[in-house]
Amino acid sequence: MPRSQVRRARRVVVKVGSALLAPGGELDRKFIGGLARQVATLVSAGREVLLVTSGAISAGLKPLGLSGRPNELPLLQAAAAAGQGQLMHAYQIAFSRCDLVAAQILITRDALDERERYLNVRNTIRALLGRRAVPVINENDTVSVEEIRFGDNDLLSALVASLAEADLLILLTGVAGLLDGEGRVVPTVEEISPEVSALVRSDRSAEGTGGMGSKLAAARIGQKSAFHTVIAPGREPDVIARIMDGEEIGTLIKAGGEKLLARKRWLAFGQRPAGRIVVDDGAAKALVERKKSLLAIGVAAVEGGFAAGESVSIVTKRGRELARGISNYSAADVERIRGRRTDELASIVGEVRFEEVVHRDNLTML
Numbered sequence: 001m002p003r004s005q006v007r008r009a010r011r012v013v014v015k016v017g018s019a020l021l022a023p024g025g026e027l028d029r030k031f032i033g034g035l036a037r038q039v040a041t042l043v044s045a046g047r048e049v050l051l052v053t054s055g056a057i058s059a060g061l062k063p064l065g066l067s068g069r070p071n072e073l074p075l076l077q078a079a080a081a082a083g084q085g086q087l088m089h090a091y092q093i094a095f096s097r098c099d100l101v102a103a104q105i106l107i108t109r110d111a112l113d114e115r116e117r118y119l120n121v122r123n124t125i126r127a128l129l130g131r132r133a134v135p136v137i138n139e140n141d142t143v144s145v146e147e148i149r150f151g152d153n154d155l156l157s158a159l160v161a162s163l164a165e166a167d168l169l170i171l172l173t174g175v176a177g178l179l180d181g182e183g184r185v186v187p188t189v190e191e192i193s194p195e196v197s198a199l200v201r202s203d204r205s206a207e208g209t210g211g212m213g214s215k216l217a218a219a220r221i222g223q224k225s226a227f228h229t230v231i232a233p234g235r236e237p238d239v240i241a242r243i244m245d246g247e248e249i250g251t252l253i254k255a256g257g258e259k260l261l262a263r264k265r266w267l268a269f270g271q272r273p274a275g276r277i278v279v280d281d282g283a284a285k286a287l288v289e290r291k292k293s294l295l296a297i298g299v300a301a302v303e304g305g306f307a308a309g310e311s312v313s314i315v316t317k318r319g320r321e322l323a324r325g326i327s328n329y330s331a332a333d334v335e336r337i338r339g340r341r342t343d344e345l346a347s348i349v350g351e352v353r354f355e356e357v358v359h360r361d362n363l364t365m366l
Helices: 029-044 056-061 073-096 115-130 153-163 212-225 239-244 262-270 281-288 331-337 342-349
Strands: 011-016 048-053 102-107 134-139 168-173 228-233 251-253 275-279 299-304 311-316 321-326 363-365
Touching: 011 029, 011 153, 029 048, 029 073, 029 239, 048 073, 048 115, 048 153, 056 073, 073 102, 073 134, 102 115, 115 134, 115 153, 115 262, 134 153, 153 168, 153 212, 153 262, 168 212, 168 239, 212 228, 212 251, 212 262, 228 239, 262 321, 262 363, 275 281, 281 311, 281 321, 281 363, 299 331, 331 342
Parallel strands: 011 048, 011 168, 048 134, 102 134, 168 228, 275 311
Antiparallel strands: 228 251, 275 299, 311 321, 321 363
């Protein structure tokens, strides 16, 4: 049965990894040309396509005389500096042959932490799509350090799909899809359950940084952001066109039934939590079942050194993440007021501007 959800997708994000783009540390220009032709076919059919690409570091290894991917951050950044221009030049040539403009966008993780910069990225993407250009998006590896790195472009592609309000994310990889215990492709996943997560095996390539675990993490974002995710073998002939035609290739992970509003998606996925607030069972029940704000009386513990106005992760005593939101108080003040009634706050912190530690309007359930 054709995948009707996929065939209806109008805005599509395609992510392609280093192992496909630059096997052995040298750009595969034939592969890039084929990728551009497949994207051009979608654009000609009236679809909008964004490309999230890896490959800059791999493309820079050979020019710098490196035999493999280095571990040292300065060498990784140097390889990215040497390879990013080659990678983008290859895309520009390939897309120009299809009468399309490839427009480079380089992002660091902190660009999505601030709401204004997050919206700037979204507006740039919208402007490019409005001119029938193809945004080619990559992490800015030349300046990224550990604190601001995405870690892998599976996460980056999911965040891009979320902020761009895409209908579909296609993760092109070197494997056939998510495999079951007998090595067969799982064609469809309705929910990323513990049983599905248990299928993840060590399949990380020498060239890349991702694996099946990171692809499922990307799909989890899709389930909250109302876009479907397909994990598919990137070297299958015409794989993108076949996916868009509804062919059952790779693994389809369906979107969830509820779509978060744009600001709620930013709260959940755009910002990185600066700390954690551990809540007791009563507060957890109030958050999940009664859709309440988080009050001080329900806070059991505080982790991290966050300031008032920063993003926090709200977790149970057993460590399960329930929500993310903006804290009205600093970590030090939350520590002082935790477990206390609202009418006691003034005697502890002075003037009380907020009765809630995290207000429901600034909170997204996960």
